[in-house]
Amino acid sequence: MSTVILDPKHAPPFRDAVLPVLRNPMLRKNVAHATQVIQSKRAKLLAEKADWQELRAAASAIRTHVIENLGAYLEQFEERCTAAGGVVHWASNADEARAIILDLLRQENATEAIKIKTMTSAEIQLNPYLEKAGVKAHETDLAEIILQLGKEEPSHIVVPALHINRSQVREIFSRTMHLKDLSDDPKALTAAARHYLREKFLRVPTAISGANFLIAETGSVAIVESEGNGRMCLTLPRTMITIVGVEKVLPRFQDLEVMLQILARSATGERMNPYTSLWTGVTQGDGPQRFHVVLLDNERTSILARPKERQTLRCIRCAACMNHCPVYRQTGGHAYGSCYPGPIGAILTPQLMRMEHAQTLPFASSLCGACFEVCPVKIDIPAVLLDLRADVVKIERKQMKRAFDLMYVGLRVANALFSRPWIFHTTQWFGRIGLGVFTDKDGWIKWLPSIGGRWTQNRDLRGLPKQTFHEWWAERAKGTK
Amino acid sequence: MNGPVQSRQRILGRICTATQAVAAPAGHLDEAYVAVARTYVRKGKLTRETCLELLIERLREYDAEVVVASPDELPAAIADQLATTGKRVFAAPAGLPKQWLAPGFDWKIDHQLSSADIELTEGVVTAASCAVADSGTIVLHHSPAEGRRVISLLPDWHLCIVRASQVVETLPEYFDRFPKAPALITWISGPSATADIEMTRIKGVHGPRFLHVIIVRDEGTPPIQRALTSAVLAR
Numbered sequence: 001m002s003t004v005i006l007d008p009k010h011a012p013p014f015r016d017a018v019l020p021v022l023r024n025p026m027l028r029k030n031v032a033h034a035t036q037v038i039q040s041k042r043a044k045l046l047a048e049k050a051d052w053q054e055l056r057a058a059a060s061a062i063r064t065h066v067i068e069n070l071g072a073y074l075e076q077f078e079e080r081c082t083a084a085g086g087v088v089h090w091a092s093n094a095d096e097a098r099a100i101i102l103d104l105l106r107q108e109n110a111t112e113a114i115k116i117k118t119m120t121s122a123e124i125q126l127n128p129y130l131e132k133a134g135v136k137a138h139e140t141d142l143a144e145i146i147l148q149l150g151k152e153e154p155s156h157i158v159v160p161a162l163h164i165n166r167s168q169v170r171e172i173f174s175r176t177m178h179l180k181d182l183s184d185d186p187k188a189l190t191a192a193a194r195h196y197l198r199e200k201f202l203r204v205p206t207a208i209s210g211a212n213f214l215i216a217e218t219g220s221v222a223i224v225e226s227e228g229n230g231r232m233c234l235t236l237p238r239t240m241i242t243i244v245g246v247e248k249v250l251p252r253f254q255d256l257e258v259m260l261q262i263l264a265r266s267a268t269g270e271r272m273n274p275y276t277s278l279w280t281g282v283t284q285g286d287g288p289q290r291f292h293v294v295l296l297d298n299e300r301t302s303i304l305a306r307p308k309e310r311q312t313l314r315c316i317r318c319a320a321c322m323n324h325c326p327v328y329r330q331t332g333g334h335a336y337g338s339c340y341p342g343p344i345g346a347i348l349t350p351q352l353m354r355m356e357h358a359q360t361l362p363f364a365s366s367l368c369g370a371c372f373e374v375c376p377v378k379i380d381i382p383a384v385l386l387d388l389r390a391d392v393v394k395i396e397r398k399q400m401k402r403a404f405d406l407m408y409v410g411l412r413v414a415n416a417l418f419s420r421p422w423i424f425h426t427t428q429w430f431g432r433i434g435l436g437v438f439t440d441k442d443g444w445i446k447w448l449p450s451i452g453g454r455w456t457q458n459r460d461l462r463g464l465p466k467q468t469f470h471e472w473w474a475e476r477a478k479g480t481k
Numbered sequence: 482m483n484g485p486v487q488s489r490q491r492i493l494g495r496i497c498t499a500t501q502a503v504a505a506p507a508g509h510l511d512e513a514y515v516a517v518a519r520t521y522v523r524k525g526k527l528t529r530e531t532c533l534e535l536l537i538e539r540l541r542e543y544d545a546e547v548v549v550a551s552p553d554e555l556p557a558a559i560a561d562q563l564a565t566t567g568k569r570v571f572a573a574p575a576g577l578p579k580q581w582l583a584p585g586f587d588w589k590i591d592h593q594l595s596s597a598d599i600e601l602t603e604g605v606v607t608a609a610s611c612a613v614a615d616s617g618t619i620v621l622h623h624s625p626a627e628g629r630r631v632i633s634l635l636p637d638w639h640l641c642i643v644r645a646s647q648v649v650e651t652l653p654e655y656f657d658r659f660p661k662a663p664a665l666i667t668w669i670s671g672p673s674a675t676a677d678i679e680m681t682r683i684k685g686v687h688g689p690r691f692l693h694v695i696i697v698r699d700e701g702t703p704p705i706q707r708a709l710t711s712a713v714l715a716r
Contacts (some may be wrong), residue, residue: 030679033679033680034679034680037680038680050522051520051521051522054519054520054521054522055521057518057520058517058518058519058520058521061517061518062517065513065514065517067500068500068503068504068505068513069500069504069505069510069513070496070500071493071496071497071500071504072504072505072510074493074496075493084664089485090485090488090489090492091488092488092491092492096488100485140687141677142675142677142678142686143677146677146678159676159677159680161677161678162680165678165679166678166679166681169678186678186679186681186683187683189678190675190678190683190685190686193686194685194686194687197687198687201687202596202597202600215662217662218662220662220664226673226674226675226676226686227673227674227675227686227687227688228634228673228686228687228688228689229686229687231630231634231667231687231688232634232687232688235630235631235634236596236631246492246496251514252514253656253660253661253662254656254660256656257652257653257655257656258519258521260652260668261521261616261652268676270670271539271615271616271617271670272613272616272617272618272668272670273670274543274669274670274671274672274673274674274688275667275668275669275670275673275688276666276667276668277630277666277667277668278662278665278666278667279664279665280662280664280665281664283664283665285593285629286623286629286630286631286665287629287630287631287665295492297488297492297495301492301495301496301499302495304495304496304499304500305495305498305499307502
């Protein structure tokens with residue numbers, strides 16, 4: 001069972017949360033392998049797509065236009081979806097969203113629900129809430145079912161179980177599905193999941209989904225998937241409940257011609273994902289006859305109010321940023337302490353928490369810009385990270401603890417040292433003696449006490465040289481060398 | 482906690498305040514929308530023949546089986562495909578052309594069949610609305626000949642009949658052909674698949690594990706080029 005905490009309110013700071021991962025070679029290998037495979041598949045497909053940059057530009061412009069006119073498009077969606085037989089609900093926060101969903105499930109006398117993978121439901125921590133209220137939510141995406149049965153947490157937004165390898169999946173399935181002779185061949189594991197879920201698809205009459213896109217023009221909902229579990233959930237049950245962030249709307253049906261071209265290529269390195277479904281309200285004789293959409297705010301409107309951060313809402317959740325992030329590729333997703341990991345998580349999570357939690361995440365980046373370069377909707381993640389870092393500093397500046405925080409005290413001391421040469425030289429002299437104790441024969445410092453340990457816990461430090469540049473220069477001038 | 486009506490007003494109010502400086506003025510939303518630059522490729526440049534070849538190649542890359550037939554050959558081609566499965570019980574949408582129901586098989590016509598009944602069938606034959614060569618995508622609009630969504634979902638084997646005149650090269654061409662969205666659409670690109678375990682692509686999770694496609698050279702497409710057809714049929 002996993003001890004990972006993906007609730008930003010309780011998760012440890014990033015720099016502490018990475019430690020168990022950095023010391024787990026198997027997990028690092030699994031993450032590196034998976035991200036490498038997606039990276040190379042994506043690169044191959046982009047090479048054949050001559051108009052990729054034009055598609056990116058259009059996708060970015062469409063998403064910007066939507067976000068700037070979000071109110072008008074949401075009202076249009078609500079009107080058209082309602083006209084087509086859907087029921088639209090509005091939830092200001094996670095509490096309201098969960099209460100609305102539970103209420104709908106109670107109206108159905110539901111004790112079980114089948115689910116299509118939805119990050120939004122993870123964001124509002126829906127499953128544990130429903131479980132407590134007596135409704136068992138069955139995940140149906142292969143990765144999600146691996147996590148649910150193995151009591152693990154997702155570490156990626158597109159392939160949430162990428163940190164788990166085949167033999168670990170075999171162990172989870174054989175234990176929970178009581179299959180003693182199960183092999184670790186992915187084919188056999190997939191077949192086991194198919195068999196396990198088939199009965200649930202045919203029996204459970206209530207489904208919960210997320211949505212990739214809402215279409216304002218028609219009131220339709222689109223879901224992009226691979227396995228067909230989505231089609232099962234949105235076709236077989238009597239009642240369908242879709243939970244979706246308010247930013248997921250697109251103006252017109254035709255905008256899918258851009259989004260569907262960039263999403264699968266960015267997310268999984270496929271020309272197109274196996275299945276994309278679009279439905280509009282309720283269709284008599286085909287699919288669920290009761291359909292609800294829960295539009296979730298949960299601080300999205302706070303992000304919208306900040307001009308520099310607003311672009312965060314363009315995100316279509318393709319995960320290209322994490323697949324290409326040198327930090328994520330080393331740490332995997334759990335260290336981010338949120339269901340949204342990687343670069344997008346580093347900017348999204350603190351903002352969804354009103355900057356009151358997850359404040360170490362904006363610093364969990366080298367600002368190399370790989371995320372911006374691959375983002376299909378051109379979110380300038382490094383720029384937002386920098387702005388959020390400034391926010392964190394602004395908040396901390398007001399806090400009394402800052403007066404005693406070793407890092408801030410250290411910086412003030414450094415300021416004093418660097419501005420007076422004689423103090424600087426004296427400090428260098430003491431420093432050489434002091435650090436000499438910790439410097440190995442090879443000239444590297446591998447362990448430091450106290451605040452110095454914050455550096456050496458993840459990386460080595462060069463010891464101070466025997467002679468400073470000033471000393472060398474002075475000697476040289478004297479002609480002794 | 483606030484009631485649902487208050488939440489709606491509160492969210493829309495917050496959005497209104499947040500976007501005041503950037504939102505298009507009332508009545509000018511369409512203008513702002515049209516101003517979005519779209520310089521990507523709309524129309525493909527391939528000839529009809531190469532476009533069909535591309536579709537076949539892309540479908541095969543997804544592990545779909547593809548054959549080409551003339552309209553006259555179609556009923557025989559369908560019977561052939563059904564026979565290769567070794568299966569006997571097939572579902573069919575209510576509006577499937579009668580001549581496609583090959584004799585010798587047990588056909589379950591979907592007049593609101595229950596899910597349990599459909600689950601007992603071993604395969605399904607449907608028409609399609611469109612196919613996009615560039616991504617190897619078949620588009621179902623769930624018309625009477627394409628069937629309800631469930632009919633092309635539960636059976637393990639799906640044979641889809643696409644007319645050559647329904648094939649477009651690029652995805653934007655599909656949207657040009659169908660500017661008005663049907664209520665239900667399913668875009669299918671190969672059989673159901675997953676790469677959730679170690680990024681190994683496994684064909685067939687919950688949807689049909691086998692996708693077969695017959696491309697019918699109907700009116701408006703050039704005469705069959707023997708080279709292509711025989712090469713395709715030989716596979």
